[in-house]
Amino acid sequence: MSEKAALGSWSSGLCGCFSDCSSCCLTFWCPCASFGRIGEIVDKGTTSCCLHGSLFCLLGGFSYLAGIYACMYRTKIRRQYGIEGHQCADFLLSCFCSACTLCQEYRELQARGFDVSAGWKGNVQMRTSGVTAAPVVNGGMSR
Template identity: 55%
Template structure:
């Protein structure tokens, strides 16, 4: 992975904000992920994809892959890599795949906690987070005055 540059200086790679096995630091997400990992994956994927895919679509595709292959990790490990690259978190693609293969639930909850620590409210989705960041101010087209009158 090539370092990102800021003002001509290489930017150091960051570490994950929480440990891989810190699942119980967010008990509600740990329980949801344990019983229905497609929900956590969908929420993470929507934020990582910046709203280009919905939580529902990503979660459904994850569930489909998991039902057909028995390994949702085949799909989810690519999002871990994408997320690491977005936030310049240290690691490798091989490590991402191994993390998801050996403990899918720990990997998903760590990604969820990482986005949460970066200020995202994952249940709101991408659009909800954008609106929250803009403090609910709708950015629409400017009002246009009436046309020419005589």
């Protein structure tokens, strides 16, 4: 099987904003918050939402630097989930259609089972909330 055949696609289209108005509104009114949430989930909590959002906001004033920063995370999402695409397309989309790409990335993480608004720690807590103790293992080997 070729590499291209093994790769998947995005769970929603680039212009699929109508399927999730809340992430679209967040991205339209405050793209820094949207990007911060995405960045925290993609980095698995190693960097906070606040730091990602602040950097995105600061870089937004300097031509396409915010687009380059967003491109890095779009590429990370594609690689983590085996989504088909190219870094050149990630760059162009992140620079010229940043709101659409952020919405698509937000929806992708939601489709992968994340509550993006809860952050990384919130998602970890939700997934482990039912686990209260390690499973009991019967002692010794038996025949």
